Each structure stands twice: as C-alpha cells, then as structure tokens.
Amino acid sequence: xxxxxxxxxxxxxxxxxxxxxxxxxxxxxxxxxxxxxxxxxxxxxxxxxxxxxxxxxxxxxxxxxxxxxxxxxxxxxxxxxxxxxxxxxxxxxxxxxxxxxxxxxxxxxxxxxxxxxxxx
Amino acid sequence: xxxxxxxxxxxxxxxxxxxxxxxxxxxxxxxxxxxxxxxxxxxxxxxxxxxxxxxxxxxxxxxxxxxxxxxxxxxxxxxxxxxxxxxxxxxxxxxxxxxxxxxxxxxxxxxxxxxxxxxxxxxxxxxxxxxxxxxxxxxxxxxxxxxxxxxxxxxxxxxxxxxxxxxxxxxxxxxxxxxxxxxxxxxxxxxxxxxxxxxxxxxxxxxxxxxxxxxxxxxxxxxxxxxxxxxxxxxxxxxxxxxxxxxxxxxxxxxxxxxxxxxxxxxxxxxxxxxxxxxxxxxxxxxxxxxxxxxxxxxxxxxxxxxxxxxxxxxxxxxxxxxxxxxxxxxxxxxxxxxxxxxxxxxxxxxxxxxxxxxxxxxxxxxxxxxxxxxxxxxxxxxxxxxxxxxxxxxxxxxxxxxxxxxxxxxxxxxxxxxxxxxxxxxxxxx
Numbered sequence: 001x002x003x004x005x006x007x008x009x010x011x012x013x014x015x016x017x018x019x020x021x022x023x024x025x026x027x028x029x030x031x032x033x034x035x036x037x038x039x040x041x042x043x044x045x046x047x048x049x050x051x052x053x054x055x056x057x058x059x060x061x062x063x064x065x066x067x068x069x070x071x072x073x074x075x076x077x078x079x080x081x082x083x084x085x086x087x088x089x090x091x092x093x094x095x096x097x098x099x100x101x102x103x104x105x106x107x108x109x110x111x112x113x114x115x116x117x118x119x120x
Numbered sequence: 121x122x123x124x125x126x127x128x129x130x131x132x133x134x135x136x137x138x139x140x141x142x143x144x145x146x147x148x149x150x151x152x153x154x155x156x157x158x159x160x161x162x163x164x165x166x167x168x169x170x171x172x173x174x175x176x177x178x179x180x181x182x183x184x185x186x187x188x189x190x191x192x193x194x195x196x197x198x199x200x201x202x203x204x205x206x207x208x209x210x211x212x213x214x215x216x217x218x219x220x221x222x223x224x225x226x227x228x229x230x231x232x233x234x235x236x237x238x239x240x241x242x243x244x245x246x247x248x249x250x251x252x253x254x255x256x257x258x259x260x261x262x263x264x265x266x267x268x269x270x271x272x273x274x275x276x277x278x279x280x281x282x283x284x285x286x287x288x289x290x291x292x293x294x295x296x297x298x299x300x301x302x303x304x305x306x307x308x309x310x311x312x313x314x315x316x317x318x319x320x321x322x323x324x325x326x327x328x329x330x331x332x333x334x335x336x337x338x339x340x341x342x343x344x345x346x347x348x349x350x351x352x353x354x355x356x357x358x359x360x361x362x363x364x365x366x367x368x369x370x371x372x373x374x375x376x377x378x379x380x381x382x383x384x385x386x387x388x389x390x391x392x393x394x395x396x397x398x399x400x401x402x403x404x405x406x407x408x409x410x411x412x413x414x415x416x417x418x419x420x421x422x423x424x425x426x427x428x429x430x431x432x433x434x435x436x437x438x439x440x441x442x443x444x445x446x447x448x449x450x451x452x453x454x455x456x457x458x459x460x461x462x463x464x465x466x467x468x469x470x471x472x473x474x475x476x477x478x479x480x481x482x483x484x485x486x487x488x489x490x491x492x493x494x495x496x497x498x499x500x501x502x503x504x505x506x507x508x509x510x511x512x513x514x515x516x517x518x519x520x521x522x523x524x525x526x527x528x529x530x531x532x533x534x535x536x537x538x539x540x541x542x543x544x545x546x547x548x549x550x551x
Contacts, residue, residue: 053399
C-alpha cells in the first residue's frame with residue numbers, strides 16, 4: 001500500500017524561523033527520510049512555497065490570486081507538473097477543472113523537490 | 121524546534137493580529153500592548169501544560185481583552201483578579217471568538233496597526249522604529265542596536281513618536297476601498313524604507329543589516345497574506361526577496377562591497393529567488409503595473425542571469441523607461457543610465473546623467489556612477505574629481521572604501537581599459 005504524509009503547520013510560525021532554524025529543521029527531517037530512501041521506501045517529497053505564491057482555479061475556471069482557503073472541502077489528491085510559467089500551470093489546472101466540476105484546484109509553486117526512487 | 125521556541129514563534133507571529141484587534145477594542149496603543157503582553161505571559165504558563173490552542177491569535181485576543189477588562193473593573197471596584205484556572209480552559213470561548221472574527225476584520229486590524237505607525241508627521245526613521253516595536257515586537261534594545269544608537273535614545277524616540285500618534289487620534293472606522301488602498305500604499309512605502317535601511321544602511325559602519333531586511337520581508341509577507349491579489353504588494357514582496365537573495369554575496373570577508381558583476385552567484389539564495397520570480401509572475405498576470413512591480417521585474421532580470429554577461433540589459437533599460445513614466449525621479453534616471461551604459465556605451469549614459477547634476481548634487485551614487493563612466497571614457501582627472509566627491513558623500517565606511525579602491529586603481533593604472541563601468545545594483549528609492 002502506498003501512503004502519503006501531508007505536512008501542516010502555521011506558515012507564519014515557520015516563516016518566522018531564522019535561516020539557521022530552518023536549515024536545522026530540514027536537516028533533521030532529511031535525517032529521517034535518508035533512512036527511508038536507503039530502505040527503498042521513499043517516493044517523491046517536496047516543500048511548497050508559501051501560500052502567498054499560490055493561485056486558485058475554481059470549478060468554473062475562474063482564477064483567484066491566493067491559496068484555497070475554504071474549510072468545507074478536503075484535500076483529495078495532487079499532481080506535480082513541470083511548467084515554463086505560472087500561466088501554463090494555471091491553464092493546465094483549468095483543463096483539469098473542466099473535467100472535475102466543483103471544488104477548486106490550487107496552483108502552488110514548489111520550493112524544493114526530490115523525485116525519490118523507492119516507490120513504483 | 122522545541123515547544124518553547126514554537127511558543128515564542130507563535131506569539132511573535134500572532135502579535136500583529138492580536139495587538140491590532142486589541143487596539144480596536146481599547147482605542148489606545150499602550151493599553152493594547154499591555155494587554156497583549158499579559159496574554160503572552162499567561163500563554164507561556166498555560167500552553168506547555170494544556171497544549172497550544174488551535175488559533176493562537178484568537179486565544180491571545182480573548183485573554184488580553186479579559187485582562188484589560190479586569191483591570192478596569194479592579195480599578196473601579198478594587199476587586200481581585202480571577203485566578204488563572206478560571207481562564208485557563210478557553211477552548212469553547214476561543215472557538216466562538218475565532219468564528220466571529222472574520223478574515224476581513226483581522227485584515228483591517230493589522231493594516232490599521234501598520235498604518236498608525238506611518239503617521240505623516242513622523243520622520244521616516246521614527247515610523248520604522250515604531251513599526252518594529254509595535255508590530256514586530258522587537259525590544260527597544262534590539263531596535264537601538266539595529267539603528268546603532270543607545271538604548272535610552274531609542275526609548276525616547278519611540279516614546280515621543282507614540283505620543284504623537286496618540287495625540288493624532290487613531291482612525292478606527294472601518295476603511296472604505298479608497299482609504300484602504302491609500303493605507304496600503306503608505307504602509308508599503310514604510311516597509312520598503314525599512315528594507316532599504318537594512319540593505320544599504322544610511323549611516324554608520326555596518327553596510328548590510330540582515331535583521332532589518334528579514335523583518336521587512338516578514339511584514340511584506342504579512343501584508344501580502346492579507347491582500348493576496350494586490351499587484352503592488354506582490355511586487356514589493358518579490359522585490360525584497362529578490363534583493364535579499366543576493367545578500368550573502370554582497371560583502372566580502374572584510375565587509376567590503378562586492379559589485380553585482382563580481383558577486384559569486386552561487387551564493388545567491390535560490391529558494392528566495394524562485395519565490396520572488398513566482399510572485400513577479402503573479403503580479404504581471406494582473407496587467408496593472410506599478411513601481412514596485414517594475415522594480416521587482418528589474419531585480420528578476422538580474423536574478424535570472426547565470427553570469428553577469430548574460431544579463432538582459434536591454435530589458436532592464438526598457439523596464440527603467442517604464443519606471444521613469446510611472447514614477448519620474450532623477451534617481452530612477454540614474455539607474456537607467458547604468459543599463460544604458462551597458463547597451464549603448466558610457467558616452468550615452470554620461471549624457472543622460474549630466475542634466476541630473478544639480479538635483480543629485482548631494483547623492484553618493486550619482487558621483488560614484490559618474491566617476492565610473494568617466495573612468496571608462498578615459499577622462500581620468502574628471503573621474504578622480506567625481507570619486508573624491510563620492511567619498512565625501514559616502515554613507516557608510518564600506519561605501520567610502522569601495523570608492524577609494526576605484527581611486528587607487530585610477531592612480532595606478534589610469535587608462536580606460538581598466539574602467540569597469542558603474543555597478544548595476546544601485547538602490548532605486550521611489551521618492
């Protein structure tokens with residue numbers, strides 16, 4: 001069975017960390033994931049940019065600057081894309097939204113990405 | 121991050137929201153700060169035992185407001201304060217309060233708090249100091265250190281500024297759309313000044329003050345979180361991120377200035393650049409250009425060049441031309457001249473800046489740029505005179521040392537092949 005682990009925390013708190021604290025946090029997390037990678041158990045992992053860098057595509061194709069902020073819906077899944085521009089990513093989200101009415105798709109740039117190799 | 125560090129960070133990041141809401145209740149800055157302070161003391165006692173609340177800001181507002189109301193009651197009736205146990209279990213009340221405080225109200229609270237720090241009668245330095253104290257919650261000691269003045273002098277400065285704010289009266293009515301836009305632009309200008317104060321310190325021996333830059337970025341992010349679709353707030357945040365990304369490469373081991381062309385670009389912070397570029401793109405999608413967005417676009421061109429020779433100077437020239445129409449200023453023209461020198465040569469650039477001589481007669485960067493252009497043209501004596509003037513006008517020791525290096529080069533070599541042209545990294549103060 002494949003599992004995903006989704007990371008939640010207060011962006012304001014994480015954003016208030018100093019560079020050293022942030023590096024230290026990432027190093028400690030890598031300490032855990034390196035062992036998983038060595039055991040062939042780690043798939044893709046990534047860190048998202050802050051929600052201020054996000055744009056949201058509504059079910060009707062309307063684009064709103066900012067993150068998806070409603071709490072009535074739940075996170076169901078995600079895609080990772082390689083796009084030249086934000087415009088291209090938003091257009092792709094529109095294509096997906098057309099096939100999936102309702103809800104919303106948040107487009108968020110990725111800060112750091114490791115494709116992993118342990119999961120097929 | 122341990123629990124205490126988490127609590128500290130949570131208190132710090134909840135501060136603008138909480139003090140902003142308490143200010144709305146009490147209409148008095150000192151009362152709001154005191155109530156927040158008390159709420160923090162109680163949080164540090166209660167959170168480790170009870171677990172941190174889901175919404176720290178709502179918790180702090182609730183406890184802070186109760187504390188202040190108790191103070192008032194106590195003063196009038198000489199009643200005792202309720203014991204901590206009575207207020208420690210706030211879960212239900214907290215959830216109800218969080219529901220009532222919708223995002224729009226929070227947003228105006230924080231904007232109001234930032235805005236009152238920018239009272240037009242306060243000099244820029246005082247606006248920044250008050251914002252660092254009231255909004256960021258830095259201690260007077262920390263602010264004094266950042267401004268290189270004594271703690272008591274800074275204490276006095278802040279007290280005086282706060283008195284002025286109090287006597288001016290705080291604007292409590294909910295702002296209309298036009299007022300909100302005006303407040304935003306005043307606050308954005310203050311954040312930009314704060315960043316510049318850190319980026320190119322206006323006096324003293326330290327040339328880059330990283331904590332001030334980081335605090336400015338934090339405030340810009342705060343503002344952007346509240347106004348996610350404001351093009352100029354996107355532009356401002358992007359600009360600060362893209363400029364600050366270069367900080368690790370801007371000074372050498374001896375605190376000497378390293379020009380943009382000479383910087384080790386591997387030291388640039390890639391994460392910050394990527395985020396800055398994403399924000400620039402978001403802003404440009406809106407097609408409502410403004411000065412911060414254009415400056416961010418210029419910084420983005422620099423950030424995207426892997427080597428100095430890859431820089432899109434013609435694009436930078438075009439962007440400065442746009443900035444000149446949006447915000448005409450001799451400083452902007454001076455910056456444009458640096459790009460013109462790269463695209464059309466030093467003679468064209470020199471012709472562009474000569475008319476600015478009177479208006480920029482007290483501006484360090486004018487003479488530094490003029491000297492570099494003259495040096496490129498082989499006009500050694502004139503270059504020397506311009507550099508001498510620049511040294512006299514230098515704001516920091518690093519600036520003076522940098523220009524002296526140019527003068528030394530002139531004395532030793534004194535021929536145009538060694539003229540390397542002005543730095544494309546001048547501060548572009550919108551004024």
